[in-house]
Amino acid sequence: MPDAPSSRAAAPRSARELAQAISAVERGGAGADSLIEAALAQLATADWQASRVIGVTGPPGAGKSTLVAALAELARAEGRRVAILAVDPSSALTGGALLGDRVRVEERPDDDGRFMRSIATRGSGRSLSHAAAAASLLVEAAGFDLIFIETVGAGQADLGIVRLADLVVLVEGPEGGDEVQAMKAGLLEAADLVVVNKGDRPGADRAVERLRSGLALGAAAPEVLLVSATEGSGVEALLRAMESTALRPGRGGRVRRVAAHLVAAVESRTAERLRTAEADGRLDTLARSIADGNRPLSGAIDELLKG
Ligand SMILES: Nc1nc2c(ncn2[C@@H]2O[C@H](COP(=O)(O)OP(=O)(O)O)[C@@H](O)[C@H]2O)c(=O)[nH]1
Ligand SMILES: [Mg+2]
Numbered sequence: 001m002p003d004a005p006s007s008r009a010a011a012p013r014s015a016r017e018l019a020q021a022i023s024a025v026e027r028g029g030a031g032a033d034s035l036i037e038a039a040l041a042q043l044a045t046a047d048w049q050a051s052r053v054i055g056v057t058g059p060p061g062a063g064k065s066t067l068v069a070a071l072a073e074l075a076r077a078e079g080r081r082v083a084i085l086a087v088d089p090s091s092a093l094t095g096g097a098l099l100g101d102r103v104r105v106e107e108r109p110d111d112d113g114r115f116m117r118s119i120a121t122r123g124s125g126r127s128l129s130h131a132a133a134a135a136s137l138l139v140e141a142a143g144f145d146l147i148f149i150e151t152v153g154a155g156q157a158d159l160g161i162v163r164l165a166d167l168v169v170l171v172e173g174p175e176g177g178d179e180v181q182a183m184k185a186g187l188l189e190a191a192d193l194v195v196v197n198k199g200d201r202p203g204a205d206r207a208v209e210r211l212r213s214g215l216a217l218g219a220a221a222p223e224v225l226l227v228s229a230t231e232g233s234g235v236e237a238l239l240r241a242m243e244s245t246a247l248r249p250g251r252g253g254r255v256r257r258v259a260a261h262l263v264a265a266v267e268s269r270t271a272e273r274l275r276t277a278e279a280d281g282r283l284d285t286l287a288r289s290i291a292d293g294n295r296p297l298s299g300a301i302d303e304l305l306k307g
Contacts, residue, residue: 003303011042012036015115018142025134028268033054034259036134039141045255051140052252053147055165059154062171063197067229068148071239075146076114083115083144085136087129087151111246115144130268133164133260140254142300162190164260166252167242169193170209170222174204188215191222192245195238199228220248273307 012021014033016216025032056064065086072082081231108114119129131147139147162168170191188194194215196207208226223241227234250256277283286303291293 003037006053012138012223013095013142013283015109018115018138019129021118022117022119022135023136028130028265032134036137039137040254040258041262042141043137045106046143046189046198048143049145049238050145050147051136052243053136053140053164053166053257055149055151055161055168056171056172057151057161057168057191058195059173063229064150064171067171067195067197067227067235067238068150070229070235071242071286072114073234074145074239076111080145081113081143081177083139083142084117085132085139085147085149086116086118087149095158105182115139130161130264131158132158133257136164137257137261140257159265160260163263167245167258169195169242171195171197172207174198174201174207192248192251193238193241194222194224196224197224197229199226199229199233213239220268270305274304276307278306299304 012018021035024035028070052058056068058064068084072084076080081103084239099161117135118130119135136147136149138245149161149165168191170193172194173198188211194211196204198204204226211224215224223245225234225238225241226240229235274283277286283304286295286300290297290300
């Protein structure tokens with residue numbers, strides 16, 4: 001049952017409230033729906049500009065966390081309110097700090113213009129995380145200008161970011177373009193910007209060349225930029241490119257994120273129903289009667305979907 005507008009939970013404001021609300025959407029259920037509705041109600045009347053949600057993806061170790069931290073620092077220094085959602089399970093959140101491999105982004109209790117949170121990957125099937133879209137809507141309602149979503153670049157599951165983000169940035173290391181992994185997963189085609197990180201390391205220039213020539217075959221080839229997250233070179237140019245890159249048709253805005261949330265919610269509820277049907281034996285009973293010819297196949301799937 002949808003909540004009446006009067007009983008809607010207020011959209012979260014403080015970092016603490018926001019973190020609690022994200023935990024609630026990770027748990028799912030009716031409480032989560034009303035939190036998302038509250039965020040949407042707030043956004044409908046908000047007097048701030050829409051957020052830009054930037055998906056940062058790429059193979060583990062490419063330097064995504066380091067680069068996002070550098071971009072966030074710079075954007076914050078320029079006065080933007082910046083949030084980081086890390087779906088990458090290796091970017092563990094510990095004691096208020098986002099810990100990657102030697103990466104530490106400090107939470108500053110005195111600065112409400114920064115927010116960091118890791119998002120559980122539990123329960124996600126094809127989608128990137130059942131909670132990522134909902135969390136991004138909550139963060140948007142809290143008035144953040146830039147929302148970075150770091151995802152682990154692990155093939156199909158990562159393509160969910162394309163549904164959710166306004167802009168998809170693919171980060172590669174100096175070996176980038178050698179292996180066809182990213183191309184196979186469709187990530188290279190999906191990217192709006194391609195970044196070769198670790199520009200301080202040998203071979204990075206050649207990776208840029210390889211990627212540029214590989215991409216030139218495609219119709220709307222994304223720009224390829226060379227950066228070094230640890231040395232800071234190219235980071236400002238990348239931030240400018242993120243702000244100015246035109247969004248692909250149909251990309252951008254809250255409607256995309258609501259659609260991404262709907263897909264994630266239906267997928268996770270369907271998976272839940274299947275787990276229940278398997279656990280209580282209904283799946284086997286149904287399968288047996290179909291196999292024995294006592295029941296037509298038609299309708300069985302609908303019955304499982306109804307739960
Ligand atoms: N040399 C060099 N190392 C980097 C750079 N950016 C990140 N790294 C290192 O690469 C490793 C992986 O970085 P991380 O940000 O955790 O990668 P992620 O798995 O893609 O998030 C860490 O040891 C970083 O310090 C860079 O620009 N140059
Ligand atoms: Mg990381």
